[in-house]
Amino acid sequence: MSDRKLNVVVWGENVHEHKNKVVNELYPDGMHETIASALREAGTELNVTTATLQEDQCGLTEERLAKTDVLTWWGHCAHGDVPEEVVDRVQKRVLEGMGLIVLHSGHYSKIFKRLMGTTCSLTWREAGEKERLWVCNPGHPIAQGIDTYFEIENAEMYGEPFGIPSPDEQVFISWFEGGEVFRSGCCWHRGNGKIFYFRPGHETYPVYYNKNVQRVLVNSVLWAAPQGSVWKDGAPNIPIEKAPEKIVKRGGSLHQEGEDGFK
Ligand code: ZN
Numbered sequence: 001m002s003d004r005k006l007n008v009v010v011w012g013e014n015v016h017e018h019k020n021k022v023v024n025e026l027y028p029d030g031m032h033e034t035i036a037s038a039l040r041e042a043g044t045e046l047n048v049t050t051a052t053l054q055e056d057q058c059g060l061t062e063e064r065l066a067k068t069d070v071l072t073w074w075g076h077c078a079h080g081d082v083p084e085e086v087v088d089r090v091q092k093r094v095l096e097g098m099g100l101i102v103l104h105s106g107h108y109s110k111i112f113k114r115l116m117g118t119t120c121s122l123t124w125r126e127a128g129e130k131e132r133l134w135v136c137n138p139g140h141p142i143a144q145g146i147d148t149y150f151e152i153e154n155a156e157m158y159g160e161p162f163g164i165p166s167p168d169e170q171v172f173i174s175w176f177e178g179g180e181v182f183r184s185g186c187c188w189h190r191g192n193g194k195i196f197y198f199r200p201g202h203e204t205y206p207v208y209y210n211k212n213v214q215r216v217l218v219n220s221v222l223w224a225a226p227q228g229s230v231w232k233d234g235a236p237n238i239p240i241e242k243a244p245e246k247i248v249k250r251g252g253s254l255h256q257e258g259e260d261g262f263k
Contacts, residue, residue, distance in 0.1 A: 073109055152200055170186060
Protein backbone atom coordinates (compact mmCIF):
# COMPACT_ATOMS: atom_id res chain seq x y z
CA MET A 1 0.00 0.00 0.00
CA SER A 2 1.21 3.51 -0.76
CA ASP A 3 1.87 6.18 1.84
CA ARG A 4 -1.18 8.19 0.84
CA LYS A 5 -4.10 8.44 3.25
CA LEU A 6 -7.04 6.10 2.77
CA ASN A 7 -10.16 7.87 1.52
CA VAL A 8 -13.10 6.80 3.64
CA VAL A 9 -16.67 7.89 2.91
CA VAL A 10 -19.18 7.49 5.76
CA TRP A 11 -22.64 7.23 4.19
CA GLY A 12 -25.70 8.04 6.31
CA GLU A 13 -29.36 7.80 5.41
CA ASN A 14 -29.83 10.80 7.73
CA VAL A 15 -33.63 10.55 8.10
CA HIS A 16 -34.33 9.44 11.69
CA GLU A 17 -32.09 12.24 12.96
CA HIS A 18 -34.57 14.79 11.58
CA LYS A 19 -37.80 12.99 12.50
CA ASN A 20 -37.19 11.40 15.89
CA LYS A 21 -36.44 13.61 18.89
CA VAL A 22 -34.47 10.90 20.73
CA VAL A 23 -32.22 10.28 17.73
CA ASN A 24 -31.80 14.01 17.12
CA GLU A 25 -30.69 14.56 20.71
CA LEU A 26 -28.25 11.64 20.61
CA TYR A 27 -26.83 12.54 17.21
CA PRO A 28 -27.46 16.27 16.60
CA ASP A 29 -25.12 16.29 13.60
CA GLY A 30 -26.29 12.89 12.34
CA MET A 31 -25.00 9.41 13.04
CA HIS A 32 -22.68 9.70 10.05
CA GLU A 33 -20.86 12.65 11.67
CA THR A 34 -20.38 10.71 14.92
CA ILE A 35 -19.00 7.72 13.01
CA ALA A 36 -16.78 9.99 10.90
CA SER A 37 -15.42 11.72 14.04
CA ALA A 38 -14.55 8.38 15.60
CA LEU A 39 -12.61 7.39 12.47
CA ARG A 40 -10.85 10.78 12.31
CA GLU A 41 -9.78 10.53 15.95
CA ALA A 42 -8.23 7.15 15.28
CA GLY A 43 -5.21 8.57 13.52
CA THR A 44 -3.79 10.33 10.55
CA GLU A 45 -3.93 7.56 7.96
CA LEU A 46 -7.61 8.12 7.21
CA ASN A 47 -9.09 10.96 5.17
CA VAL A 48 -12.74 10.78 6.24
CA THR A 49 -15.68 12.54 4.58
CA THR A 50 -19.44 11.96 4.73
CA ALA A 51 -22.25 11.53 2.21
CA THR A 52 -26.02 11.31 2.72
CA LEU A 53 -29.19 10.24 0.96
CA GLN A 54 -30.23 13.88 0.57
CA GLU A 55 -27.25 14.80 -1.62
CA ASP A 56 -27.37 14.63 -5.40
CA GLN A 57 -26.81 10.96 -6.37
CA CYS A 58 -26.65 10.18 -2.63
CA GLY A 59 -23.28 11.96 -2.66
CA LEU A 60 -21.82 8.93 -4.44
CA THR A 61 -20.89 10.11 -7.92
CA GLU A 62 -18.73 8.03 -10.24
CA GLU A 63 -15.79 10.39 -9.66
CA ARG A 64 -16.10 10.26 -5.89
CA LEU A 65 -16.45 6.50 -5.69
CA ALA A 66 -13.45 6.09 -7.99
CA LYS A 67 -11.34 7.78 -5.29
CA THR A 68 -12.98 5.99 -2.34
CA ASP A 69 -11.04 3.20 -0.64
CA VAL A 70 -13.64 2.24 1.96
CA LEU A 71 -17.36 3.12 2.17
CA THR A 72 -19.39 2.66 5.36
CA TRP A 73 -23.19 2.33 5.07
CA TRP A 74 -25.95 3.05 7.61
CA GLY A 75 -29.55 3.00 6.37
CA HIS A 76 -32.93 1.90 7.73
CA CYS A 77 -36.22 3.48 6.73
CA ALA A 78 -35.30 4.75 3.25
CA HIS A 79 -33.46 1.85 1.63
CA GLY A 80 -35.93 2.07 -1.27
CA ASP A 81 -34.95 5.70 -1.99
CA VAL A 82 -31.41 4.78 -3.02
CA PRO A 83 -31.45 4.79 -6.86
CA GLU A 84 -30.51 1.57 -8.64
CA GLU A 85 -27.74 3.35 -10.56
CA VAL A 86 -26.07 4.27 -7.28
CA VAL A 87 -26.31 0.65 -6.14
CA ASP A 88 -24.83 -0.50 -9.49
CA ARG A 89 -21.97 1.94 -9.08
CA VAL A 90 -21.16 0.90 -5.50
CA GLN A 91 -21.31 -2.79 -6.44
CA LYS A 92 -18.91 -2.19 -9.36
CA ARG A 93 -16.47 -0.41 -7.07
CA VAL A 94 -16.60 -3.23 -4.50
CA LEU A 95 -15.80 -5.76 -7.25
CA GLU A 96 -12.90 -3.53 -8.28
CA GLY A 97 -11.54 -3.50 -4.74
CA MET A 98 -13.29 -0.84 -2.62
CA GLY A 99 -14.01 -1.97 0.95
CA LEU A 100 -17.60 -1.82 2.25
CA ILE A 101 -18.64 -1.74 5.90
CA VAL A 102 -22.38 -2.36 6.34
CA LEU A 103 -23.80 -1.28 9.69
CA HIS A 104 -26.79 -2.51 11.70
CA SER A 105 -30.06 -2.07 9.75
CA GLY A 106 -27.97 -1.79 6.58
CA HIS A 107 -28.53 -5.57 6.46
CA TYR A 108 -31.62 -4.71 4.39
CA SER A 109 -29.96 -2.11 2.18
CA LYS A 110 -30.11 -2.66 -1.58
CA ILE A 111 -26.33 -2.82 -1.84
CA PHE A 112 -25.90 -5.46 0.90
CA LYS A 113 -28.68 -7.67 -0.50
CA ARG A 114 -27.21 -7.28 -3.99
CA LEU A 115 -23.74 -8.33 -2.86
CA MET A 116 -24.99 -11.20 -0.69
CA GLY A 117 -27.60 -12.53 -3.13
CA THR A 118 -29.80 -13.72 -0.26
CA THR A 119 -32.71 -12.33 1.76
CA CYS A 120 -30.52 -10.90 4.58
CA SER A 121 -33.56 -11.32 6.85
CA LEU A 122 -33.34 -11.74 10.63
CA THR A 123 -35.45 -11.57 13.80
CA TRP A 124 -35.53 -8.52 16.04
CA ARG A 125 -36.92 -6.99 19.23
CA GLU A 126 -36.59 -3.51 20.70
CA ALA A 127 -36.45 -3.79 24.48
CA GLY A 128 -33.24 -1.96 25.42
CA GLU A 129 -31.67 -5.24 26.48
CA LYS A 130 -28.00 -5.98 27.06
CA GLU A 131 -25.87 -7.29 24.16
CA ARG A 132 -22.63 -9.19 24.74
CA LEU A 133 -20.39 -9.42 21.68
CA TRP A 134 -18.02 -12.36 21.88
CA VAL A 135 -14.81 -12.33 19.89
CA CYS A 136 -14.80 -15.69 18.12
CA ASN A 137 -11.70 -14.98 16.00
CA PRO A 138 -9.13 -13.27 18.28
CA GLY A 139 -6.39 -13.33 15.64
CA HIS A 140 -8.49 -11.40 13.14
CA PRO A 141 -7.38 -7.80 12.39
CA ILE A 142 -10.89 -6.50 13.15
CA ALA A 143 -10.78 -7.93 16.71
CA GLN A 144 -7.48 -6.31 17.70
CA GLY A 145 -7.68 -4.29 20.91
CA ILE A 146 -10.96 -5.93 21.92
CA ASP A 147 -11.09 -8.14 25.03
CA THR A 148 -12.64 -11.61 25.00
CA TYR A 149 -16.01 -9.85 24.78
CA PHE A 150 -17.56 -6.43 25.23
CA GLU A 151 -21.04 -5.34 26.17
CA ILE A 152 -23.54 -2.75 25.03
CA GLU A 153 -25.90 -1.92 27.88
CA ASN A 154 -28.97 -1.09 25.78
CA ALA A 155 -29.39 -2.60 22.37
CA GLU A 156 -32.02 -3.65 19.90
CA MET A 157 -31.90 -7.45 19.57
CA TYR A 158 -31.13 -9.09 16.23
CA GLY A 159 -31.51 -12.88 16.20
CA GLU A 160 -30.88 -15.89 14.03
CA PRO A 161 -31.62 -17.13 11.49
CA PHE A 162 -29.73 -14.38 9.63
CA GLY A 163 -30.34 -14.87 5.90
CA ILE A 164 -26.78 -14.43 4.68
CA PRO A 165 -24.38 -16.69 2.76
CA SER A 166 -21.90 -18.33 5.16
CA PRO A 167 -19.31 -15.65 5.99
CA ASP A 168 -15.73 -16.16 4.81
CA GLU A 169 -14.63 -15.14 8.30
CA GLN A 170 -16.65 -14.76 11.49
CA VAL A 171 -15.29 -12.20 13.97
CA PHE A 172 -18.09 -11.62 16.52
CA ILE A 173 -21.12 -13.49 17.80
CA SER A 174 -23.64 -11.66 19.97
CA TRP A 175 -25.64 -12.91 22.90
CA PHE A 176 -28.66 -10.96 24.08
CA GLU A 177 -30.22 -10.71 27.51
CA GLY A 178 -33.41 -12.26 26.15
CA GLY A 179 -31.50 -15.38 25.12
CA GLU A 180 -30.97 -15.04 21.36
CA VAL A 181 -27.62 -15.19 19.57
CA PHE A 182 -26.58 -13.55 16.29
CA ARG A 183 -23.62 -13.53 13.89
CA SER A 184 -22.81 -9.89 14.54
CA GLY A 185 -19.43 -9.46 12.81
CA CYS A 186 -19.09 -11.16 9.42
CA CYS A 187 -16.57 -10.86 6.55
CA TRP A 188 -16.93 -11.67 2.87
CA HIS A 189 -14.89 -11.18 -0.28
CA ARG A 190 -16.63 -10.17 -3.51
CA GLY A 191 -14.34 -9.76 -6.51
CA ASN A 192 -11.37 -7.78 -5.20
CA GLY A 193 -13.42 -6.10 -2.49
CA LYS A 194 -13.82 -6.90 1.17
CA ILE A 195 -17.15 -6.55 2.98
CA PHE A 196 -17.70 -6.43 6.75
CA TYR A 197 -21.14 -6.48 8.36
CA PHE A 198 -21.21 -5.12 11.93
CA ARG A 199 -24.48 -5.40 13.85
CA PRO A 200 -24.53 -2.72 16.59
CA GLY A 201 -25.95 0.71 15.78
CA HIS A 202 -29.63 1.09 16.56
CA GLU A 203 -30.45 4.79 16.22
CA THR A 204 -32.21 5.36 19.57
CA TYR A 205 -29.24 4.19 21.68
CA PRO A 206 -25.81 5.90 21.93
CA VAL A 207 -24.06 2.91 20.36
CA TYR A 208 -21.66 4.86 18.15
CA TYR A 209 -20.16 6.61 21.22
CA ASN A 210 -19.11 3.21 22.63
CA LYS A 211 -15.30 2.99 22.55
CA ASN A 212 -15.27 -0.71 21.65
CA VAL A 213 -17.70 -0.13 18.80
CA GLN A 214 -15.51 2.73 17.58
CA ARG A 215 -12.44 0.51 17.77
CA VAL A 216 -14.14 -2.14 15.64
CA LEU A 217 -15.15 0.52 13.09
CA VAL A 218 -11.55 1.71 12.77
CA ASN A 219 -10.17 -1.84 12.59
CA SER A 220 -12.70 -2.84 9.96
CA VAL A 221 -11.96 0.18 7.76
CA LEU A 222 -8.23 -0.63 7.85
CA TRP A 223 -8.95 -4.32 7.15
CA ALA A 224 -11.25 -3.54 4.21
CA ALA A 225 -8.83 -1.14 2.50
CA PRO A 226 -7.92 -2.29 -1.01
CA GLN A 227 -4.65 -4.12 -1.49
CA GLY A 228 -4.63 -3.37 -5.21
CA SER A 229 -7.08 -3.31 -8.06
CA VAL A 230 -6.84 -5.90 -10.82
CA TRP A 231 -10.46 -6.73 -11.60
CA LYS A 232 -11.75 -5.83 -15.04
CA ASP A 233 -15.30 -6.45 -16.19
CA GLY A 234 -15.95 -8.52 -19.30
CA ALA A 235 -14.93 -11.90 -20.73
CA PRO A 236 -12.51 -11.15 -23.57
CA ASN A 237 -11.57 -13.77 -26.16
CA ILE A 238 -7.81 -14.41 -26.36
CA PRO A 239 -6.83 -15.12 -29.97
CA ILE A 240 -4.48 -18.06 -30.62
CA GLU A 241 -1.65 -15.74 -31.63
CA LYS A 242 -1.88 -13.95 -28.27
CA ALA A 243 -1.69 -17.12 -26.12
CA PRO A 244 1.33 -17.02 -23.78
CA GLU A 245 2.68 -20.20 -25.45
CA LYS A 246 2.62 -20.98 -29.17
CA ILE A 247 -0.29 -23.31 -29.93
CA VAL A 248 -1.92 -24.77 -33.01
CA LYS A 249 -5.66 -24.92 -33.30
CA ARG A 250 -6.88 -28.54 -33.29
CA GLY A 251 -10.17 -30.10 -34.25
CA GLY A 252 -13.43 -28.36 -34.80
CA SER A 253 -14.85 -25.37 -33.06
CA LEU A 254 -18.21 -24.72 -31.54
CA HIS A 255 -18.03 -21.33 -33.15
CA GLN A 256 -17.87 -20.18 -36.75
CA GLU A 257 -15.09 -17.92 -37.93
CA GLY A 258 -16.16 -14.33 -37.50
CA GLU A 259 -19.04 -15.26 -35.25
CA ASP A 260 -20.21 -12.35 -33.15
CA GLY A 261 -21.89 -12.15 -29.84
CA PHE A 262 -20.38 -15.16 -28.10
CA LYS A 263 -19.08 -14.42 -24.64
ZN1 ZN B 1 -32.31 -0.79 14.62
